[in-house]
Amino acid sequence: MHIITRKKILDFAERYPECSTALDAWYRIVKHTGFGNFAELRGVFPNADQVGGFTVFNIGGNKVRLIAAVHYNTQRLYIRHVLTHNEYDKKNGGKADVTGGKRHYPDLAGY
Known part of the structure; x- marks a missing residue:
């Protein structure tokens, strides 16, 4: 997949260098993999x-x-935001949780 824009990843990794290895691995996998649909993407990234x-x-x-x-x-793939878990929860009023084995997130309309 063509990823737009890598700059958001690089900027985040500069602020949080402890996350750079994981972000680089994610980038390489996505860049070199074509996904036909969400099910295929989820096969590679089960937590998506x-x-x-x-x-x-x-x-x-x-x-x-x-x-x-x-x-x-x-x-x-258009990157909108790269956030820490805490930043994400703050933007969503702390409403991200796990309910009945499934993740529940509030509407991301603010993104």
């Missing part, structure tokens, strides 16, 4: 969730949330 029109990736042992718009038809 669809929230509205976005895909939320849990990266680095649940330390990083990468929010992206994935366009399977054009093989493009």
Whole structure:
């Protein structure tokens, strides 16, 4: 997939160098893999969730949330935000939780 834009990953890794290895691994996997749909993506990233029109990736042992718009038809992934778990929870009013074995996130309309 073509990833737009890597700069958000690099900027985040500069602020949080302890996450750079995990982000680099995520980037390499996505760049060299074509996903036809969310089910295929989830086969590689089982902790990814669809929230509205976005895909939320849990990266680095649940330390990083990468929010992206994935366009399977054009093989493009647009990175909207890269956040720490705490930053993500603060933006969502602390409402991200696990309910009945499934993750629940509030609407990401603010992203």
